[in-house]
Amino acid sequence: MYFRAQNHSSFGLFKKATTFATCKIYIIKMEKLIKNISVDCVIFGFNSKTLQVLLTERILKDEKTGEILISDYTLQGHHVLVGENLDDAARRVLKEKTGLDNIYLEQYYTFGNVNRISNPKDQLWVRTRYPEISDHVISVGYFSLVNSALVKPDHGHEFTQWFPVEELPPLAFDHETIIQKALEALRFKLWREPIGFELLPEKFTLTQLQSLYEAVLGIKLDRRNFRKKVSQMKHIILMDDHKKRSSPNNPQNYFFSREVYEKTRKARLDFTI
Amino acid sequence: MYFRAQNHSSFGLFKKATTFATCKIYIIKMEKLIKNISVDCVIFGFNSKTLQVLLTERILKDEKTGEILISDYTLQGHHVLVGENLDDAARRVLKEKTGLDNIYLEQYYTFGNVNRISNPKDQLWVRTRYPEISDHVISVGYFSLVNSALVKPDHGHEFTQWFPVEELPPLAFDHETIIQKALEALRFKLWREPIGFELLPEKFTLTQLQSLYEAVLGIKLDRRNFRKKVSQMKHIILMDDHKKRSSPNNPQNYFFSREVYEKTRKARLDFTI
DNA sequence: CCAAAAGTGTTTATCATACACCCATGC
DNA sequence: GCATGGGTGTATGATAAACACTTTTGG
Numbered sequence A, B: 001m002y003f004r005a006q007n008h009s010s011f012g013l014f015k016k017a018t019t020f021a022t023c024k025i026y027i028i029k030m031e032k033l034i035k036n037i038s039v040d041c042v043i044f045g046f047n048s049k050t051l052q053v054l055l056t057e058r059i060l061k062d063e064k065t066g067e068i069l070i071s072d073y074t075l076q077g078h079h080v081l082v083g084e085n086l087d088d089a090a091r092r093v094l095k096e097k098t099g100l101d102n103i104y105l106e107q108y109y110t111f112g113n114v115n116r117i118s119n120p121k122d123q124l125w126v127r128t129r130y131p132e133i134s135d136h137v138i139s140v141g142y143f144s145l146v147n148s149a150l151v152k153p154d155h156g157h158e159f160t161q162w163f164p165v166e167e168l169p170p171l172a173f174d175h176e177t178i179i180q181k182a183l184e185a186l187r188f189k190l191w192r193e194p195i196g197f198e199l200l201p202e203k204f205t206l207t208q209l210q211s212l213y214e215a216v217l218g219i220k221l222d223r224r225n226f227r228k229k230v231s232q233m234k235h236i237i238l239m240d241d242h243k244k245r246s247s248p249n250n251p252q253n254y255f256f257s258r259e260v261y262e263k264t265r266k267a268r269l270d271f272t273i
Numbered sequence C: 001c002c003a004a005a006a007g008t009g010t011t012t013a014t015c016a017t018a019c020a021c022c023c024a025t026g027c
Numbered sequence D: 001g002c003a004t005g006g007g008t009g010t011a012t013g014a015t016a017a018a019c020a021c022t023t024t025t026g027g
Helices: A012-017 A022-032 A086-098 A120-129 A175-192 A206-217 A223-232 A258-264 B012-017 B022-032 B086-098 B120-129 B175-192 B206-217 B223-232 B258-264
Strands: A033-046 A051-061 A068-074 A076-081 A104-111 A138-145 A160-164 A236-238 A254-256 B033-046 B051-061 B068-074 B076-081 B104-111 B138-145 B160-164 B236-238 B254-256
Touching (some): A033 A206, A051 A120, A086 A138, A175 B175, B033 B086, B051 B120, B104 B175
Antiparallel strands (some): A033 A076, A104 A138, B033 B076
16 A cells, blocks of 8 residues: 655666766756656655645746745655656655655545646746646645654755645645645544554654644544553554653653564454445 | 546537547547546446456457457546546546446546556557557546446447456456555445445345445454444435335345435544554 | 245443543753 | 653443344245
């Protein structure tokens, strides 16, 4: 159902190209991209309080007057390259925008309405920056979960930052829809599968874990019940940190074992008819 | 999360075209299709015993010798038309292949590997029948659930029939993968949401309903426990058929009310950490 | 008369839910 | 010394799981 975003791309040309100067990369991309298919990555992070999304500023000024024509934000996305697998395109975007390999990445929906880039601002942007792009672009949505401490928001040339999912700035194209749908997909999955760990450091405390579930699922949980539940899950394992005793500044650390999870998961037949 | 496949397409040109002669439709399609984007519909049906998929035969003979070069099956699919929304393309395919409007349809995954049509047989087929098609076709997968009694398998010109999902014939392209993934998506969803009714007639018996869950989810259920569970679900409603008494040949009919479901669904916080 | 399907209740075990107090630390 | 966050147990109610016999009908 999901895969790790490792950069073992089958697209040799691009890999080689990255060893050249930056302008060279740019030219290669422009020549080789598929005009009507793109990927958009909704990159989720968690700052111990709220769920966040990584967004990049989009600014367009009038060349003569300097008037600001567009000022909003976009997701991390790019057109698929000729000869590139869809998943590799998503991995490539992630690697470029966050510098990270091997992070949780999952395709969740494809956006293919005819009018998704027909807004006047978006038309202006596309015609100015990407004149060779098709009018009808299909975009394949991926969401990825990262430990946001690992992402330096200023990685690229563009101005990129985290926004709480509850307080999104104005967004380009249909990116608001894309984010909402990603959020639904993330929530739906988090109810059934242990993917929350992807948003946390390897070592985490139960308080962190509980906050994560509360923030992402939008629910309130009782601390004792949560901890009781965790203690039954064999795949959430107490680290032996050789600490004497837990205290507010010295809480106990846990880690998640997917191997144990796969082996011990129960099949309780609790379904909705 | 899903939508009904009604044919309120925003693609005026095609709608008008269907009123012309068949050859005309063909020409319009060939001229106006997007060469690298298609939709594939995995149409599931249920015959009171097994879950089935609707497949169409693909045959290619050598023009001179008559030798059979290809003989296998494909899903119902087609390229997206210029100016057509993705969802409308899926609805169009469904309408063409089953004659049905207003059936359950859900997009579940997009298949974009470079090599998905690179098998020699598939290359031969594509070059013979659709020479103008791109080498790298992205296909958006939809699954739909129909009451299979409503589908006359010979609807189109092609030879189309139902196959049990456990006994699939040889399949074209990556259609086996596409079906497996559709099955996963269907199962995953059936655990959490009441979509099984879409595979049954409006009136159904509890035995039919239970068989459906057993067949699709691949589990065995206790009849008494199942019926107890159903009796707690207010959205599964006994029909007042004015029958005296239920018996083996005269079982009681039920129907499903989505309205009641939406109003009475419980939010039990039962999640996996 | 018998095979095949419809219908029905009780007990047990598991799990979600609700709820309150003590402790260690940094400020 | 106090505010903050970490840690802990018990009682109740809901529901999943296990389990067997009777009835009706068509062949």
